[in-house]
Amino acid sequence: MKPNPIDARFEKLRAENKKAFIPFITAGDPSAEATYLIAKSMIENGADLIEFGVPYSDPSADGPVIMRADERALAAGIRLVDVFEICRRTTQEYPEIPVLLLLYFNSIFVYGMDKFMSACKDSGISGLIIPDLPFEERDELEPTADQYGVYLISMVTPTSFDRIRLIVPNAKGFLYCVSTSGVTGERQTFETQFQEYMDALNTYSDIPKCLGFGISTPEQKQSLEKYCDGIIVGSALVKKIEDAVLDGLSESAIADKLGATVKAFTGDSIC
Amino acid sequence: MKKGRYGSYGGQYASETLMFALNELETAYRTAQNDPLFIEEYKRFLREYAGRPSLLYHAERMSKDLGFTVLLKREDLNHTGAHKINNVLGQALLAVRMGKKRLIAETGAGQHGVATATAAAYLGLSCDVYMGLEDMRRQSLNVYRMELLGAQVHAVTDGTATLKDATSEALREWSRRVSDTFYVIGSVVGPHPYPEIVRDFQRVIGDEIRNETLDRYHRLPTALVACVGGGSNAMGTFYPFIADQEVRLIASEAAGRGMDTSTHAASISGGSVGVFHGMKSIFLQDDEGQIAPVYSISAGLDYPGIGPEHAYLNEIGRAEYFPVTDDEAVDAFEYLSRIEGIIPAIESSHAVALLIKLKEQFGTDDLVVITISGRGDKDVEAIGQYRGRLKAGGTSNEA
Numbered sequence: 001m002k003p004n005p006i007d008a009r010f011e012k013l014r015a016e017n018k019k020a021f022i023p024f025i026t027a028g029d030p031s032a033e034a035t036y037l038i039a040k041s042m043i044e045n046g047a048d049l050i051e052f053g054v055p056y057s058d059p060s061a062d063g064p065v066i067m068r069a070d071e072r073a074l075a076a077g078i079r080l081v082d083v084f085e086i087c088r089r090t091t092q093e094y095p096e097i098p099v100l101l102l103l104y105f106n107s108i109f110v111y112g113m114d115k116f117m118s119a120c121k122d123s124g125i126s127g128l129i130i131p132d133l134p135f136e137e138r139d140e141l142e143p144t145a146d147q148y149g150v151y152l153i154s155m156v157t158p159t160s161f162d163r164i165r166l167i168v169p170n171a172k173g174f175l176y177c178v179s180t181s182g183v184t185g186e187r188q189t190f191e192t193q194f195q196e197y198m199d200a201l202n203t204y205s206d207i208p209k210c211l212g213f214g215i216s217t218p219e220q221k222q223s224l225e226k227y228c229d230g231i232i233v234g235s236a237l238v239k240k241i242e243d244a245v246l247d248g249l250s251e252s253a254i255a256d257k258l259g260a261t262v263k264a265f266t267g268d269s270i271c
Numbered sequence: 272m273k274k275g276r277y278g279s280y281g282g283q284y285a286s287e288t289l290m291f292a293l294n295e296l297e298t299a300y301r302t303a304q305n306d307p308l309f310i311e312e313y314k315r316f317l318r319e320y321a322g323r324p325s326l327l328y329h330a331e332r333m334s335k336d337l338g339f340t341v342l343l344k345r346e347d348l349n350h351t352g353a354h355k356i357n358n359v360l361g362q363a364l365l366a367v368r369m370g371k372k373r374l375i376a377e378t379g380a381g382q383h384g385v386a387t388a389t390a391a392a393y394l395g396l397s398c399d400v401y402m403g404l405e406d407m408r409r410q411s412l413n414v415y416r417m418e419l420l421g422a423q424v425h426a427v428t429d430g431t432a433t434l435k436d437a438t439s440e441a442l443r444e445w446s447r448r449v450s451d452t453f454y455v456i457g458s459v460v461g462p463h464p465y466p467e468i469v470r471d472f473q474r475v476i477g478d479e480i481r482n483e484t485l486d487r488y489h490r491l492p493t494a495l496v497a498c499v500g501g502g503s504n505a506m507g508t509f510y511p512f513i514a515d516q517e518v519r520l521i522a523s524e525a526a527g528r529g530m531d532t533s534t535h536a537a538s539i540s541g542g543s544v545g546v547f548h549g550m551k552s553i554f555l556q557d558d559e560g561q562i563a564p565v566y567s568i569s570a571g572l573d574y575p576g577i578g579p580e581h582a583y584l585n586e587i588g589r590a591e592y593f594p595v596t597d598d599e600a601v602d603a604f605e606y607l608s609r610i611e612g613i614i615p616a617i618e619s620s621h622a623v624a625l626l627i628k629l630k631e632q633f634g635t636d637d638l639v640v641i642t643i644s645g646r647g648d649k650d651v652e653a654i655g656q657y658r659g660r661l662k663a664g665g666t667s668n669e670a
Binding site: 109133182 | 274282283284285288291292294429435436439442443446448449543544545548554560561
């Protein structure tokens with residue numbers, strides 16, 4: 001089986017002594033075409049991996065910004081076939097940039113696990129982040145994911161405590177380290193003791209570790225980067241899209257705006 | 272062996288942030304359920320505060336009308352007016368044992384929110400209740416009741432602004448403040464161990480029915496009838512009888528404006544297998560797993576899923592689930608009020624309506640128990656409007 005692009009990406013980043021910047025946007029917000037253009041613009045401005053959220057009617061791990069993005073995408077009529085098409089176009093144009101989906105398990109389960117994984121493979125998706133499929137329930141999906149070479153990205157949180165012994169050694173690709181309690185959304189400050197948190201994780205595996213949830217400014221990114229191998233930014237970008245939609249910007253103008261926003265995070269990066 | 276499974280249903284599809292809290296809850300519950308002091312304290316709460324045991328009332332006029340013996344399990348006579356208090360007192364006591372100072376709850380009709388606010392006041396805990404804006408409109412009296420009891424009620428405006436959205440918001444709030452907060456789930460739903468805990472705290476309904484029918488009639492009932500939304504009063508009613516194959520277990524789902532419309536909330540009659548709110552069960556959803564907007568005249572049954580143990584009892588054919596429309600429920604609401612002088616909750620009216628629909632299946636020797644899960648005072652205004660006898664107080668009235 002082909003090596004997973006996530007591994008190649010992190011090897012390259014490590015060799016260059018760089019940290020990954022992983023933007024998240026909701027697929028189909030405000031349209032499938034816009035999402036493709038935004039992804040393209042974000043990649044051109046230094047994104048190392050891309051996370052697309054699959055819009056869901058009841059996103060119980062998400063805060064208000066992503067909930068509204070999901071509502072916009074669903075109102076625009078986005079379906080899984082559109083999400084796969086966005087991914088296919090993105091990975092075809094940028095085969096070295098791994099594309100991941102963040103979604104709720106029901107989207108996979110109802111579609112059919114085998115059919116879903118097969119579609120992931122066909123559209124070049126490297127990994128899935130499923131907030132409501134904890135370690136205890138992973139074996140329902142993991143054999144199918146393995147069969148198609150798609151990684152299930154494991155999540156840990158500051159409240160994982162001794163569960164990290166179970167989760168971390170089994171993680172693939174990278175470890176999604178949730179920065180704080182709660183749902184997605186911007187935070188002013190973090191109460192988490194990051195050094196302790198990451199030290200505990202490092203004890204169990206040297207797999208790349210990326211911090212996400214609530215990271216919204218280049219300053220926050222800079223201050224947290226030293227603890228990890230990459231930073232995931234979601235709600236702050238989705239909020240920019242929302243503002244642009246409310247301002248009536250065109251799809252290409254939204255894409256430019258998001259490219260500039262990503263540029264502010266990636267700074268000295270390529271392009 | 273997977274935890275919390277009922278056949279293939281149930282499980283623990285929760286976010287990693289909550290897994291620690293769910294494990295902590297399970298550990299605390301396992302110790303508590305084997306601790307005679309905890310059990311004794313819980314029973315004392317039920318006796319001295321909730322007013323149990325509840326009556327098993329022989330509805331003579333209704334029996335005469337239907338042609339067989341009908342007993343009503345009067346959960347409406349409990350303190351706070353519904354079966355919800357049975358579960359809430361158990362969970363609140365568990366919260367105290369775990370050192371949690373704050374209770375949160377979701378509520379649909381407001382009965383579970385009122386019960387949780389009541390238990391919080393009784394035990395000196397703080398309480399926040401999440402309630403859909405649409406339900407707050409339908410049940411404004413219960414909102415004030417919760418506030419009177421010292422709880423803060425938070426309006427949920429997402430999605431359909433009903434019970435499912437309130438449940439999602441309570442889950443979000445729990446993950447924000449997981450260390451000092453105890454989430455009191457109101458039905459046999461959610462991730463393990465909730466469906467089991469809620470069922471265990473509600474089985475007192477079925478246990479009392481069993482003991483009393485054996486005492487009074489020297490036999491078990493022919494059938495038990497209860498309404499299901501999430502399914503806690505039905506689960507509590509059925510559970511002690513699951514092994515008694517001769518006892519029919521019959522549940523009514525909310526068919527809203529009818530099963531031929533999209534405006535209903537009957538999961539088993541119209542849904543499919545999915546994973547939502549932490550559990551694998553039967554849900555009303557589309558072909559890509561998007562949860563459907565549901566509707567029932569009853570805010571307490573207005574939920575797009577059903578507890579996993581019900582999904583299992585349905586699958587193995589042990590319990591039977593039938594849809595009951597708004598119209599049928601409203602007729603039953605009026606029927607019981609007139610024939611017995613008991614105004615049932617509109618939720619419970621679905622159970623009464625179902626027995627009336629199935630009456631031909633029973634004969635003179637049969638003994639059927641309906642669980643009247645709550646009292647109907649909260650619904651009087653809405654039913655009056657439905658019948659065109661009262662003017663709508665809210666902004667948007669059902670046609």
